[in-house]
Amino acid sequence: MKRENKVVLFIFTFTLIVLAAFLWMPMIAGPDGLEQVQFDITGNDEYEPESDFSYDGALFPDYEFLNTDNTYVHSWLIGLIGSIITFGLIFGLLKLTLIKGNSKKENTPAVIEG
Amino acid sequence: MHIGEGLLDLMILIPLWIVVFGYGAFSLLKMKKSVKNEQIPLISVITAMVFTLQMLNFPILAGTSGHLLGFLLMAIFFSPSTAFIMISVILTIQALMFGDGGILALGANIFNMGICTLPGYFTYWIIRKKTANSKSENLSIEKSKETKWLLISVFIGAYVSIIFAAICCGIEIGISDNFPFGIGVTIPAMLGYHALIGIGEGLITTVIIGFFIKYAPEYIPPKENLPLWS
Numbered sequence: 001m002k003r004e005n006k007v008v009l010f011i012f013t014f015t016l017i018v019l020a021a022f023l024w025m026p027m028i029a030g031p032d033g034l035e036q037v038q039f040d041i042t043g044n045d046e047y048e049p050e051s052d053f054s055y056d057g058a059l060f061p062d063y064e065f066l067n068t069d070n071t072y073v074h075s076w077l078i079g080l081i082g083s084i085i086t087f088g089l090i091f092g093l094l095k096l097t098l099i100k101g102n103s104k105k106e107n108t109p110a111v112i113e114g
Numbered sequence: 115m116h117i118g119e120g121l122l123d124l125m126i127l128i129p130l131w132i133v134v135f136g137y138g139a140f141s142l143l144k145m146k147k148s149v150k151n152e153q154i155p156l157i158s159v160i161t162a163m164v165f166t167l168q169m170l171n172f173p174i175l176a177g178t179s180g181h182l183l184g185f186l187l188m189a190i191f192f193s194p195s196t197a198f199i200m201i202s203v204i205l206t207i208q209a210l211m212f213g214d215g216g217i218l219a220l221g222a223n224i225f226n227m228g229i230c231t232l233p234g235y236f237t238y239w240i241i242r243k244k245t246a247n248s249k250s251e252n253l254s255i256e257k258s259k260e261t262k263w264l265l266i267s268v269f270i271g272a273y274v275s276i277i278f279a280a281i282c283c284g285i286e287i288g289i290s291d292n293f294p295f296g297i298g299v300t301i302p303a304m305l306g307y308h309a310l311i312g313i314g315e316g317l318i319t320t321v322i323i324g325f326f327i328k329y330a331p332e333y334i335p336p337k338e339n340l341p342l343w344s
Contacts, residue, residue, distance in 0.1 A: 008159050032115070032178070032180060032181060033115060033174075033178065033280070033307035034116070034283060036178040037304055041295050041299060041300070042294070042295075049120045049121065049292045049293070053119060055213070055217045059212075061213040062213060062214075075169070078169075078212075082165055082211070082212070083163075083166050085211065086203065087158045087161065088158075089207065090157065090162075090199075091154060094145075094149065094154045094158070097145065097146060098151060
C-alpha cells in the first residue's frame with residue numbers, strides 16, 4: 001500500500017475512533033442555530049408550517065437507530081454508517097465522473113502528422 | 115442550518131434549485147479537469163470526515179448548539195467546485211437517509227452551504243495570496259510567519275463562510291410567505307447565534323488544517339497552485 005493511502009486510511013480511522021469514543025461527551029441535544037432562531041421567533045424549535053409535500057422515506061429519521069437509548073452506541077453506530085455511505089457515494093460518483101471524462105479523452109482520434 | 119420542509123415557499127425554492135443545478139454542472143465539469151484519479155480516496159475520506167463532524171454539536175450559548183459546516187475545510191484541500199460537490203453529497207445523504215433538512219428544501223440548503231459560503235473561501239484565498247511567500251511545493255513552513263498567516267486566513271475564511279451562509283438562510287426564511295416574520299427579524303436572529311457558531315467553525319477548521327500542515331503538508335496547496343474556482 002502506498003504511503004499516501006496509509007496516511008489517508010489512518011486519518012479516516014483515527015478520526016472516526018476519536019470522534020466516537022471521546023467527542024461524544026460534548027454532544028448535546030439542544031437546538032442548533034437555526035432551530036434556536038425558530039424557537040425564539042415562533043416558540044417552537046421545530047416550527048414547520050403546513051406543507052403539501054411530506055417525505056417519509058428516511059431510513060434513520062432524526063438519526064434514530066435501533067431505538068437504542070444508549071447515546072454512546074447510538075452515536076457511534078449512526079456516525080459509522082453515515083460515514084461509510086458518504087464515503088461510498090462520493091467515491092462512486094467521482095469514479096463514474098472521472099472514468100467517463102477519461103474515456104472521452106482516450107477516444108479522441110489521434111492526429112497523425114507527417 | 116438545515117432548513118426543514120415547508121419553511122420556504124416554491125417561489126424561493128425553484129430559483130435556488132435552478133442555481134444549484136447550474137452550479138453543480140459547472141462544478142462537475144471543473145472537477146473533471148482538475149481532479150486526478152489518485153485524489154479520489156482522499157476526497158472521499160474528507161467528505162466522510164466532514165459528514166461525521168457535522169453530527170457533533172458543540173454548545174455555544176444557553177442550550178444552543180452549533181456544528182461544523184466544513185465547506186472551507188474541503189475547499190482548502192481541493193477547490194470550491196469540488197467542495198460544492200462534496201457538500202452536496204453530504205446534504206443529500208442527510209436529507210434522504212436521516213431526514214435532516216427537507217427534500218424540497220435541499221436545493222436551498224445546498225445553495226446556503228455550498229455557494230453562499232464562497233466568500234469565506236475567497237477571503238482565505240486573498241489573505242493567503244497577500245501573505246504567503248513560500249515557493250516550496252511541500253509547504254515546509256512550520257513555525258514560520260507563513261504558517262501563522264495560513265492559519266489566520268483559515269480561521270477568518272471559516273468564520274466568514276458561516277456568516278454568509280447564515281445571512282442567506284435568514285434572507286430566504288425572511289422573504290418566504292410561509293414564515294410569519296420578515297428579514298428584519300430573521301437576519302439579526304441568524305447572525306446573532308452564527309456569530310458564535312462561526313468561532314467554533316473557525317477553530318475546528320484551523321485545528322484540522324494545522325494537523326495537516328504538521329503531518330501531511332503536501333495536501334495543502336501552495337500559493338502558486340491555489341485554485342480560485344476549479
